Structure formats: structure tokens, C-alpha cells
Amino acid sequence: MQKILVQGGKPLHGDVRISGAKNAVLPILCAGLLADDVLRVSNVPRLHDVKTTLRLLGELGAGIAIDDAFNIRIDPRTVHSHVAPYELVKTMRASVLVLGPLLARYGAAEVSLPGGCAIGSRPIDQHIKGMQALGADISVDHGFIKASAKRLRGARVVFDMVSVGATENVLMAATLAEGRTVLENAAMEPEIIDLAVCLRAMGANIEGDGTGRIVVEGVERLHGAEHSVVPDRIETGTFLVAAAMTGGRITATHARPETLDAVIDKLKEAGAVIDCTDDSITLDMGGRRPHAVNLSTAPHPGFPTDMQAQFMAMNCIADGVGVMIETIFENRFMHVQELLRLGADIRVEGHTAIVRGVDKLSGAPVMATDLRASASLILAGLVADGETVIDRIYHLDRGYENIEAKLSALGAGIRRID
Ligand code: EPZ
Numbered sequence: 001m002q003k004i005l006v007q008g009g010k011p012l013h014g015d016v017r018i019s020g021a022k023n024a025v026l027p028i029l030c031a032g033l034l035a036d037d038v039l040r041v042s043n044v045p046r047l048h049d050v051k052t053t054l055r056l057l058g059e060l061g062a063g064i065a066i067d068d069a070f071n072i073r074i075d076p077r078t079v080h081s082h083v084a085p086y087e088l089v090k091t092m093r094a095s096v097l098v099l100g101p102l103l104a105r106y107g108a109a110e111v112s113l114p115g116g117c118a119i120g121s122r123p124i125d126q127h128i129k130g131m132q133a134l135g136a137d138i139s140v141d142h143g144f145i146k147a148s149a150k151r152l153r154g155a156r157v158v159f160d161m162v163s164v165g166a167t168e169n170v171l172m173a174a175t176l177a178e179g180r181t182v183l184e185n186a187a188m189e190p191e192i193i194d195l196a197v198c199l200r201a202m203g204a205n206i207e208g209d210g211t212g213r214i215v216v217e218g219v220e221r222l223h224g225a226e227h228s229v230v231p232d233r234i235e236t237g238t239f240l241v242a243a244a245m246t247g248g249r250i251t252a253t254h255a256r257p258e259t260l261d262a263v264i265d266k267l268k269e270a271g272a273v274i275d276c277t278d279d280s281i282t283l284d285m286g287g288r289r290p291h292a293v294n295l296s297t298a299p300h301p302g303f304p305t306d307m308q309a310q311f312m313a314m315n316c317i318a319d320g321v322g323v324m325i326e327t328i329f330e331n332r333f334m335h336v337q338e339l340l341r342l343g344a345d346i347r348v349e350g351h352t353a354i355v356r357g358v359d360k361l362s363g364a365p366v367m368a369t370d371l372r373a374s375a376s377l378i379l380a381g382l383v384a385d386g387e388t389v390i391d392r393i394y395h396l397d398r399g400y401e402n403i404e405a406k407l408s409a410l411g412a413g414i415r416r417i418d
Pocket residue numbers: 022023024026093094120121122123124125126127128161162163164165166187305306328329330371372399
């Protein structure tokens with residue numbers, strides 16, 4: 001079992017190149033199933049979840065080719081199965097994103113129910129509601145969603161709550177449905193826009209992506225295309241917080257500042273000086289201690305839930321008290337127990353964590369519980385006295401490409417150990 005060892009106390013300096021967004025590339029790879037021809041995807045991050053998705057597409061029969069630069073070629077012309085097996089879906093919930101494409105392109109799909117995960121039960125009722133609205137017959141038994149439809153018909157779908165995955169699944173299905181589909185209360189995350197950009201390149205007729213109302217005019221077929229994945233705003237935010245916590249100065253290159261407004265505002269509130277160009281963000285903390293910040297997670301363009309754990313690490317050593325409210329997932333404070341082991345002062349009351357900044361954290365062995373929790377433990381280790389050893393870092397490899405290589409290039413004392 002691999003672990004990561006962090007030696008605290010070194011401010012970060014230098015440039016870090018941001019990779020393609022995990023939460024954009026996963027639905028985009030699944031969108032390859034919709035086409036009659038080859039989809040080429042570039043700027044793909046080398047992540048475990050990407051490899052899992054490619055395995056799933058391969059299981060369905062699609063031809064998968066990966067070149068030395070990790071550009072992906074998906075050839076859907078050999079797809080022969082419409083079943084997403086449990087052993088793959090249980091390791092990655094995003095596997096459910098093959099449901100819409102298989103249903104729309106082949107009229108049939110069987111996808112194992114994903115089950116919960118560490119941060120919450122994460123039901124998929126909104127995905128099912130959307131497919132039924134488009135005319136699919138759906139049954140759920142023996143742990144499988146079984147869906148079929150001669151041809152999906154456009155409809156108005158009003159989501160009960162904002163769901164990134166459900167918006168993506170129904171958006172993909174609607175591209176080949178007959179007639180017009182309107183998605184109301186749709187997610188507005190930048191990853192939805194990136195998926196829509198790719199689908200339009202394939203011939204889809206989509207308007208309103210990035211707003212709460214997306215309108216899709218169904219087309220007969222989608223052709224192949226080439227798409228470069230949008231930079232990962234959560235990876236970007238994670239490195240910016242690392243620089244803010246260590247009092248350093250870094251530049252995130254190949255980034256997209258306009259996808260991070262809420263995060264940049266909060267970092268400025270914490271005392272960081274931030275300058276942006278079209279594709280880079282420079283954060284300068286000038287050796288200062290961050291001020292504590294209050295935040296409440298919300299769907300985009302609000303403060304992203306995927307940055308909550310990282311900001312909690314910053315509040316642990318900030319000047320003052322930060323009140324943090326998690327409104328998206330019911331159990332996304334798993335990192336609190338581990339941060340307490342490092343000497344943090346955090347009190348949790350329901351969906352609210354009250355974090356009183358301490359002068360110093362002290363390094364200790366800790367355990368990662370989910371993807372972003374593992375990132376927050378690394379950030380805490382960067383400022384803790386002595387050594388912090390993080391276990392169960394397979395969580396980390398799902399969402400961060402070579403994070404320890406990127407951090408050590410910025411001056412962090414960090415390495416992977418067996
Ligand atoms: C996506 O998950 C992201 N994952 C998550 O990132 C991210 O935290 C989340 O969106 C919110 O931004 C990918 O894109 C692969 P949701 P998703 O559907 O689509 C409830 C990371 O760290 N809900 O927007 O699964 C759900 O339980 C990961 O990169 C239903 O009740 O999230 C949650 O409380 C973690 N029924 C809320 O909605 C449904 O049918 C938002 O979930 C669907 C969702």
C-alpha cells in the first residue's frame with residue numbers, strides 16, 4: 001500500500017502546469033458512445049478514474065487507443081454490449097454516465113446501481129427521472145438499472161435539485177432524442193459547458209449550457225470530432241490554497257481563471273494577492289498568515305463543494321475563526337477527524353464546521369477517506385511541524401495527476417513511499 005510523506009514548513013514558489021479536468025473528461029469520454037465515428041480527446045489527465053472509464057468503454061466494445069501524450073481515440077463503431085458491470089461501476093460512480101449515451105444511441109442500457117460512497121448516499125433518482133421524461137422504460141432490479149426506448153423523444157425536464165451528473169446524462173441523451181428537450185434547474189458548472197462544446201463539435205444542437213436552462217434540438221446522428229479538455233479548476237484551486245497556506249508565490253499555467261471566481265474571491269479575502277491572465281493565475285501570499293474565511297458550498301457559480309476540504313485545511317492555520325457550511329453532500333467532513341489528529345481546532349455541528357485557527361499543526365500519520373479529503377491532508381502536512389504520512393492515497397490518484405511531483409517542483413518536501 002503506497003503512502004505519501006510530507007515534511008512541513010517550506011513555502012511554495014514557482015510555476016505549476018494545470019491538467020485537464022477530471023470532471024469534464026469523464027462525461028466527454030462517455031459521450032464518445034453517441035457518435036457514428038471516432039472521437040479524439042486531448043489534454044486528458046493521467047488519472048485512475050480516466051483509466052477506469054476507458055476500461056468500461058472497452059468492455060462495451062468501443063475501440064480505445066492512447067498515444068504517448070495520453071491523447072485518447074474512441075471508436076464506437078464496434079460497441080456490442082450495453083451493460084456496465086457492477087465491478088466497474090462500484091469503483092467509480094461516474095460510470096453511470098454511460099446510461100444516457102447507450103440509451104440514446106442503442107435504445108438499451110443496463111447500468112449497475114453505483115451505491116453510495118464516503119461523502120454521501122449519492123442517489124441517481126434525477127438521472128432516472130430525466131430518462132423517463134425522454135420516454136425510456138426503466139426498471140431497477142437485482143442492483144441494475146435496466147433502460148430501453150425505441151427512440152427517445154424530446155421533453156421538458158425539471159430537476160428537483162441541481163445535479164451535475166444528471167444534467168450531463170440527460171443532456172447527452174437529449175442530443176439524439178426526437179424533437180426539443182428543455183432542461184430546467186440544470187447545473188451550470190464549467191464542466192457542463194465543456195461537455196456541450198464537445199457535443200456541438202460532434203454535431204449536436206445545444207444552447208444555454210452554463211445557465212440553469214439548457215435547450216437541445218435532437219439530431220439524427222452525431223459524427224466524430226476532436227476536443228481538448230478544459231483545465232481542472234479544482235486542481236488549480238488546490239495548488240492556490242497550498243501556496244496561500246505556506247506563504248509562498250506560485251503561478252498556475254494552462255488554467256482558466258474565469259472558472260474559479262468564487263475560489264479566487266475567497267483567497268483574496270484570506271489575504272492573498274492574485275493576478276490573472278487569460279490562461280494563468282498568480283497567487284502571492286508574501287509570507288503572510290492567511291485570515292480565516294467563512295464559506296458555504298453551493299452549485300456553480302457558488303463556492304464549489306470540491307474545494308471545501310482544502311479551505312478547511314487553510315482555516316486550520318489561519319488567523320481567526322472560519323465557519324464552513326457544506327450544503328451539497330451529507331457527509332463531506334470526513335477530513336475533520338484526521339485534521340484534528342494534526343492538532344487542528346474544529347467543531348462540527350451538523351453541516352457546519354467551526355474552525356479556530358491554531359499557530360502550528362504537528363505532523364502525524366493520517367488516513368485519506370475520499371479524494372478531496374486526501375488533498376486537504378497533504379495541504380495540512382505542508383505546514384505541519386515535522387512529518388505527516390498519509391495512508392490510503394489511492395483516493396488521491398483518482399483525481400490528481402502526479403500531485404507529489406508537481407508539489408515537490410514547487411519546493412514542497414513531499415514523496416511517495418511504499
Ligand atoms: C459531480 O458529482 C462531481 N463528480 C463531484 O466531484 C462534485 O462534488 C459534484 O458533481 C458536485 O459539484 C463528477 O463530475 C464526476 P451531483 P455528481 O449530482 O454529479 C444529490 C470530486 O471530488 N443528487 O451534482 O455525483 C447528490 O446526492 C467529485 O471531483 C440526488 O439526490 O454530484 C448530492 O447531494 C466528488 N439525486 C447533490 O445532489 C441525483 O439523481 C449534488 O450531486 C443526483 C444527485
